[in-house]
Amino acid sequence: MREYYITKNDSGQRLNKFLEKAVPLLSGGMMHKYLRLKRIKVNNKRTEAAYKLAEGDSVQLYLNDEYFDAPKEEEAFRRIKTPRVRVVYEDEHILLADKAPGMVVHADEHGDTDTLIAHIQAYLFQSGAWNPDDAASFAPALCNRIDRNTGGIVIAAKTAEALRILNDKIKDRExxxxxxxxxxxxxxxxxxxxxxxxxxxxxxxxxxxxxxxxxxxxxxxxxxxxxxxxxxxxxxxxxxxxxxxxxxxxxxxxxxxxxxxxxxxxxxxxxxxxxxxxxxxxxxxxxxxxxxxxxxxxxxxxxxxxxxxxxxxxxxxxxxxx
CATH class of the missing domain: 3.30.2350.10 (Pseudouridine synthase)
Known part of the structure; x- marks a missing residue:
């Protein structure tokens, strides 16, 4: 549990605005979920996102540690508030994304984690299509890649079965x-x-x-x-x-x-x-x-x-x- 005490500088703002700065890895959707589950409280009481903080208030956060740590590459999706994903096609197994020129598909040698796969994972996480806590051994993954400055269709597998099949089909040039x-x-x-x-x-x-x-x-x-x-x-x-x-x-x-x-x-x-x-x-x-x-x-x-x-x-x- 993390607890924050509201000072004069932080008072007068809505709780959701405070949380955006205090816990930047917490998406808006997850914030509202944790408010409903009473994992985010003010003065040890259930509260709302619109609550206006006052000097002397205490904010209790019963959240997993990953929301407070610098994200690893595979967890970069957690810090994306608004996923940039242009969906060409999507079903329960796959997602075809139109990658914009200039975006990298995976982290490059410079360590850039603002990648297409991170945005796709954020999109699926925030929409409820994927929960990393339910599938610790699998995360949505890309089946092909294209250069940073080339745009176009990139295939993402939403399930382990789809990933296995698509990798085989790409290998066999099907x-x-x-x-x-x-x-x-x-x-x-x-x-x-x-x-x-x-x-x-x-x-x-x-x-x-x-x-x-x-x-x-x-x-x-x-x-x-x-x-x-x-x-x-x-x-x-x-x-x-x-x-x-x-x-x-x-x-x-x-x-x-x-x-x-x-x-x-x-x-x-x-x-x-x-x-x-x-x-x-x-x-x-x-x-x-x-x-x-x-x-x-x-x-x-x-x-x-x-x-x-x-x-x-x-x-x-x-x-x-x-």
């Missing part, structure tokens, strides 16, 4: 993932298959392409088709036949059409006139194509989910409809 991107120039031919070997350089955080297999390289295959072009830009749909790091960015650059805004595989000279600082790439379409039975997720077989509101498409190709 999902069809399509991306929209804007590239400089006009691909020649307008559609085709790019196939070579990709090796990742961990120090440079970049990949290199090779015509023949070299140590550490993996097969990379991308099918692309040009949807429309104008001026010096083209809108291209890419289908990932393999899922390698930076695959689309490196592949399109290899045919002389780097992505708009991509400074790593493109050039500042090309990007500067447009003022774009992040690659124009979006994982906009996901289709489940199960070759083998998917158990509890078999109902998803053959279904396609798409993101239709893609900012860079509306900006440069406003007449195109995904």
């Amino acid at each position: 999902m069809e993932k399509r991306y929209l991107c804007i590239v400089h120039g006009r691909p020649k031919p307008p559609e085709g298959l790019i196939e070579n070997y990709l090796r990742r350089d961990e120090k440079r955080k970049q990949v290199t392409l090779h015509r023949t297999r070299v140590p550490g390289a993996k097969t990379a295959r991308t099918r692309y088709r040009t949807l429309t072009s104008h001026d010096r830009l083209s809108l291209v749909e890419c289908e990932l036949l393999t899922g390698r790091t930076h695959q689309i960015r490196a592949h399109m650059a290899s045919i002389g059409c780097p992505l708009l805004g991509d400074g790593k595989y493109g050039t500042n000279e090309l990007n500067r006139p447009y003022g774009e600082t992040g690659q124009a790439l979006y994982a906009y379409s996901l289709t489940f194509r199960f070759a083998q039975d998917a158990g509890a997720l078999q109902y998803l077989n053959g279904k396609t989910f798409k993101v239709k509101d893609i900012p860079f498409v509306k900006k440069y190709f406003p007449n195109f409809k995904p």
Whole structure:
């Protein structure tokens, strides 16, 4: 139990406003729950969130220690008040989220815990769909990931069974993932298959392409088709036949059409006139194509989910409809 004594500086404010500052990891929904359960009291009596604190009051909090400790990465969801989750589709087993460009999916090397998975867990926790106290061995998890500056569909499993099935299906390539991107120039031919070997350089955080297999390289295959072009830009749909790091960015650059805004595989000279600082790439379409039975997720077989509101498409190709 934690107890706070209200001083002159803290008096005159509502209890809920005081708790937002005193216990920042306590969400509004949980605060109201604990008020009903009498785990939050004022002067050892049941109270309401709107109670106006007075000097000399004492606030008793019968809460778990994690609300007072700095959250670990796996508990970062507890400090999120308003989850930023754009839901494309959700049912009892899975959630498809439209990740915004700029958000990381998991904590990166800088220790950033303001991640997509933390926001999804906060969303499910606050909605009552997931209670970590009821399933100590499982937490909602992501089944795939995309780069920080790439937007689009990310799959989250809400149950351990769904996580197991989806991991197997991704491994067996029983999902069809399509991306929209804007590239400089006009691909020649307008559609085709790019196939070579990709090796990742961990120090440079970049990949290199090779015509023949070299140590550490993996097969990379991308099918692309040009949807429309104008001026010096083209809108291209890419289908990932393999899922390698930076695959689309490196592949399109290899045919002389780097992505708009991509400074790593493109050039500042090309990007500067447009003022774009992040690659124009979006994982906009996901289709489940199960070759083998998917158990509890078999109902998803053959279904396609798409993101239709893609900012860079509306900006440069406003007449195109995904």
